[in-house]
Amino acid sequence: MEKKGIMVDVDHVTIRFNLANMKVDNFKEYCIRLLKKELMFQEFLAVKDVSFKVGRGEAWGIIGNNGSGKSTILKAISGIIKPYRGKVTVNGSIAPLIELGAGFDGNLTARENIFLNGCILGHSEKYMKEHFDEIVDFAELWDFLDSPIKNFSSGMKARLGFSVATSIRPDLLIVDEILSVGDIKFKKKCQDRIAEMRENGTTLLFVSHSMAEVQKLCTHAVWLDKGVMRMCGLADEVCGAYLEENGT
Ligand SMILES: Nc1ncnc2c1ncn2[C@@H]1O[C@H](COP(=O)(O)OP(=O)(O)OP(=O)(O)O)[C@@H](O)[C@H]1O
Numbered sequence: 001m002e003k004k005g006i007m008v009d010v011d012h013v014t015i016r017f018n019l020a021n022m023k024v025d026n027f028k029e030y031c032i033r034l035l036k037k038e039l040m041f042q043e044f045l046a047v048k049d050v051s052f053k054v055g056r057g058e059a060w061g062i063i064g065n066n067g068s069g070k071s072t073i074l075k076a077i078s079g080i081i082k083p084y085r086g087k088v089t090v091n092g093s094i095a096p097l098i099e100l101g102a103g104f105d106g107n108l109t110a111r112e113n114i115f116l117n118g119c120i121l122g123h124s125e126k127y128m129k130e131h132f133d134e135i136v137d138f139a140e141l142w143d144f145l146d147s148p149i150k151n152f153s154s155g156m157k158a159r160l161g162f163s164v165a166t167s168i169r170p171d172l173l174i175v176d177e178i179l180s181v182g183d184i185k186f187k188k189k190c191q192d193r194i195a196e197m198r199e200n201g202t203t204l205l206f207v208s209h210s211m212a213e214v215q216k217l218c219t220h221a222v223w224l225d226k227g228v229m230r231m232c233g234l235a236d237e238v239c240g241a242y243l244e245e246n247g248t
Helices: 026-037 070-078 110-120 125-139 154-167 182-197 211-217 234-247
Strands: 006-020 041-055 060-063 085-090 094-097 172-176 205-208 220-225 230-233
Touching: 006 070, 006 205, 041 070, 041 085, 041 110, 041 220, 060 070, 060 211, 060 234, 070 085, 070 094, 070 172, 070 205, 094 125, 094 182, 110 125, 110 154, 110 172, 125 154, 154 172, 154 182, 172 182, 182 205, 182 211, 211 234, 220 234, 230 234
Parallel strands: 060 205, 060 220, 094 172, 172 205
Antiparallel strands: 006 041, 006 085, 220 230
């Protein structure tokens, strides 16, 4: 049955990577091998013919073992990589929190990075100035505002990234495991903010290895296994089946 108000439509998506078959030591050797047509690649399908539709306001967990294609499918939904086959459609604004520190420049200070990241997410300087205090308050980083973020711990970077991305109230929030590096107190704050955003209609895509977290935050789930979709449906049922097979 066709769902009303589709936010994300992942339609028969296959994602291919080319894995180099040989080690090329420098750019000159790369060019010579390229010209001689001696560059050898092995085709690798990280995601194989995956389809699911996320309704507006729903929260979906993406689960599966290491290397099963969870981050890769989120990157395709965020538009960072293009599917080899199939199509992804997103009907609204996205705030992707995919790689820790993506969108940050380590040599710039936290203050400068807030503006840089806001700009990457499509917001004006005026908007970021208006939301600046709220972003720093939430990240609890007032004492480190003028330090370059290359000196930040992974938890501090996650706090800043989460705070900037969620200050903009996107239609779709994509969270890829970055919460796992935060401490318990910050994780709780993030979960509360996600819940508040969901109450206001934000759709959520969430990758986690914690079934308890997925069951708490998500209505639905997709289970990926070596790039193939094993199961798709209500979060409790999918997480239950995953836990049964993986013995925890
Ligand atoms: N840029 C890339 N080039 C080549 N292979 C890649 C690339 N990105 C991912 N892969 C491969 O695609 C597969 C899926 O990776 P992905 O990061 O999506 O897995 P994951 O389910 O998120 O894993 P994890 O739970 O460990 O984070 C892996 O085998 C990985 O090595």
